[in-house]
Amino acid sequence: MIITGSDYSTIEEVKHQLFQEFEMKDLGFLRYFLGIEVATSPTGYLLSQTKYARDILSRANLTDEKIVDTPLELHAKFSASDGVPLEDPTLYRELVGCLVYLTVTRPDISYAVHILSQFVSATRSTHWAALLRTLRYLRGTLLQCLLLSASSDLTLRAYADADWAGDISDRKSTSGLCVFLGDSLISWKSKKQSVVARSTAEAEYRAMAYATSEIVWLRWLLSDMGVSLSDPTPLYCDNQSAVQIAHNSVFHERTKHVEIDCHFVRQHLQAGSITLPFVPSSLQLADFFTKTHTVARFRFLLGKLSMLSALASSV
Known part of the structure; x- marks a missing residue:
C-alpha cells in the first residue's frame, strides 16, 4: 500500500491503525512499484522503467549495438500483407506486450507500440523489422523518464489531433491526445478510430470527442480527490472546421454522420467543462501520437511532454 500526502502525523496514525489489523512492513519512501522506478529531485518526481526496459532488450537478444533517433522510420506505413509471415511470432507478441506496459512512463513510444500491436495476430517480416527499430530507439534512451513537476498548478489542458x-x-x-496537469503530462493515447472518417474535420472531431471524454473523467477524478476546477479545461485543436462544428447549434448534412460526437462535445462545451481554443499545427502536441516525424520535429514535441533524461535531471 502507498500512502502519500503532506500531513505526516495523519500518515503515521493511519499506518499505526493498519499495523494493528494487518501483518505488514513500512518500506519507507516509494522507490520502486510494479516495475516503475520513482526518484525525487528538486523539480519533482521522476518516473522511469529503466530496469524493465533493459529486461526487454535482454529478452530480444539483439545481435548489434545500433541505436536510432526515432522509434519508427519517417512516413513508415504497415499493412497485414507486407513481407513474409514469421514462422514463430511468439517472441514478437511477448516483446510487444512488454512494450505496452512500458508506455506507462514512456509516451515517446506510444505511437510505435500502437502500430506494432495491430500485427500480433498475423506478424510478418516488416513488422518484426519495425519492432527491432523501436527496440534500438529504446536502447539509446534507456534513461528517459517522465517528470511530475513539484511546482505545477492544478489546472488541466488537453490537446487532440488526428x-x-x-x-x-x-x-x-x-x-491522438495528451492531457497536462499544470506542466505535468498525466494522460496520453494513440488509438485507431473505430470507423472510417470521410473528411479531415470528421477525423479531428472524433479525436476531439475522445479527448473530451478523457477530460470529463479527469475532472471528476480530481474533484473526488478534493481538487476543484472552476474554470473550463481548454482542449486545443488545430482544425478550424471541427471547432466551428462544435460551436454551431445547427446540424446539417456535413455533420449528420457524426451527430452523436457533436452532441457530446457540444454538451460539455455549453456546460463549461471545456473550451476549444485553436492551436497552430506546429504547436499541436497531440500530433506526436498520430504519426511518424522527422528527428527535429520528434525532439521538439518530446521536449514539450515533460520528459527528460535521468542524467540531465541529476546535473
Whole structure:
C-alpha cells in the first residue's frame, strides 16, 4: 500500500491503525512499484522503467549495438500483407506486450507500440523489422523518464489531433491526445478510430470527442480527490472546421454522420467543462501520437511532454 500526502502525523496514525489489523512492513519512501522506478529531485518526481526496459532488450537478444533517433522510420506505413509471415511470432507478441506496459512512463513510444500491436495476430517480416527499430530507439534512451513537476498548478489542458485515413489497410484515422496537469503530462493515447472518417474535420472531431471524454473523467477524478476546477479545461485543436462544428447549434448534412460526437462535445462545451481554443499545427502536441516525424520535429514535441533524461535531471 502507498500512502502519500503532506500531513505526516495523519500518515503515521493511519499506518499505526493498519499495523494493528494487518501483518505488514513500512518500506519507507516509494522507490520502486510494479516495475516503475520513482526518484525525487528538486523539480519533482521522476518516473522511469529503466530496469524493465533493459529486461526487454535482454529478452530480444539483439545481435548489434545500433541505436536510432526515432522509434519508427519517417512516413513508415504497415499493412497485414507486407513481407513474409514469421514462422514463430511468439517472441514478437511477448516483446510487444512488454512494450505496452512500458508506455506507462514512456509516451515517446506510444505511437510505435500502437502500430506494432495491430500485427500480433498475423506478424510478418516488416513488422518484426519495425519492432527491432523501436527496440534500438529504446536502447539509446534507456534513461528517459517522465517528470511530475513539484511546482505545477492544478489546472488541466488537453490537446487532440488526428491523422486522417492514415492506415493504408483500411483507411481508418488515428486519434491522438495528451492531457497536462499544470506542466505535468498525466494522460496520453494513440488509438485507431473505430470507423472510417470521410473528411479531415470528421477525423479531428472524433479525436476531439475522445479527448473530451478523457477530460470529463479527469475532472471528476480530481474533484473526488478534493481538487476543484472552476474554470473550463481548454482542449486545443488545430482544425478550424471541427471547432466551428462544435460551436454551431445547427446540424446539417456535413455533420449528420457524426451527430452523436457533436452532441457530446457540444454538451460539455455549453456546460463549461471545456473550451476549444485553436492551436497552430506546429504547436499541436497531440500530433506526436498520430504519426511518424522527422528527428527535429520528434525532439521538439518530446521536449514539450515533460520528459527528460535521468542524467540531465541529476546535473
